Amino acid sequence: MSVRKDIRRINEKEDDLGVLTLYLNTDASNPDLNSGEWKIHLKNEIKEMKNYADNTAQEDEKKALKKLLKRIEDRVGELQMELQKGLMITASADEQLWEEKILQVPVTTTLHWEKIPATGQLQAMVQKYPKAAVIVLQQMDARFIETELGSIIDELTFSWDLNREDWLDYSSGASVGSRGSNQDHFERRFDENKNRWYKNLAPRLGKEIKDRGLEGAYLVGSNELVPDLEEHMHEGHLLGVLTKNIGMKPNHEIVNEIYQDLI
Incomplete structure (x- = not known):
């Protein structure tokens, strides 16, 4: 299945509690990342999202978000020996969506928490x-x-x-x-x-x-x-x-x- 078809399928998902989408730049050819600095960038993104969960989110949203953050953090750890230039993971609070893509092209490290998957950056990569x-x-x-x-x-x-x-x-x-x-x-x-x-x-x-x-x-x-x-x-x-x-x-x-x- 082409990535364009994957995007259309992913975009059909909506979750009232939220969908967590991670883009992670792991490109070792980048001088700013060739010593594993992407791990620090990931920790910073997760820390910022946990602050949102603790200080802004309602209890059910907080619980779901922290659970997903832990799952994604664990999964990145499992994948780190396979990573190439980029990684995208999107997962819904109701656990009906879990999509991950190890990418051969770099992305901009960001973490999104919305009611729908944040596929904009992936769509831009497919265009490029x-x-x-x-x-x-x-x-x-x-x-x-x-x-x-x-x-x-x-x-x-x-x-x-x-x-x-x-x-x-x-x-x-x-x-x-x-x-x-x-x-x-x-x-x-x-x-x-x-x-x-x-x-x-x-x-x-x-x-x-x-x-x-x-x-x-x-x-x-x-x-x-x-x-x-x-x-x-x-x-x-x-x-x-x-x-x-x-x-x-x-x-x-x-x-x-x-x-x-x-x-």
């Missing part, structure tokens, strides 16, 4: 980091990485088969012909024909974008390759282009570079 593809070109291979909020959902790899003169999808179980001792010949043929062969690939990538309901794709690769595919991609499908030869990096590092350089 939508469900999209990252297309990574490496000459005769093209990786299609489906992402949302920095998380990797799926991956396809298309590889050019010289004998069949067609792009084959590794994930479909197709057997891609060996390049072996003919590697130099293969690369020469590819360089001579890459524009035509990328023209053959572009509609397949466009179909994946459409069928998966993605908002578009970011294209990344060397400046010798990217223009040949870019000119054949549907203009409405391209969210951005990054001319960097980073195809040998792990998927999550590629996605992070896209976010850092293009968003």
Whole structure:
């Protein structure tokens, strides 16, 4: 289920006593957080909310709020070894709603106590980091990485088969012909024909974008390759282009570079 659908489902909840929503920035790449300072920020937010419970809330609200604060504090402790860049937890006093998301993108640390879930920041993150593809070109291979909020959902790899003169999808179980001792010949043929062969690939990538309901794709690769595919991609499908030869990096590092350089 996409995060957008999750948000719609969460927003259906209303509780007269209250719904507690936590956004916690745990991004260790942030110089202000690389020594675990997020724990102090969390304690400060919880302390402030407990002050509200003690000094302002009615007895039933006070009891429910303090119970939820304890549950959330305990849960963050359980999750701390799994945390990435951010965390969102929202929970209702009647215990019918408990939603948690470990996020690959940073958020602003805040704690909300309202009658409905505070999903505004999560919605803003989805707008900024939508469900999209990252297309990574490496000459005769093209990786299609489906992402949302920095998380990797799926991956396809298309590889050019010289004998069949067609792009084959590794994930479909197709057997891609060996390049072996003919590697130099293969690369020469590819360089001579890459524009035509990328023209053959572009509609397949466009179909994946459409069928998966993605908002578009970011294209990344060397400046010798990217223009040949870019000119054949549907203009409405391209969210951005990054001319960097980073195809040998792990998927999550590629996605992070896209976010850092293009968003």
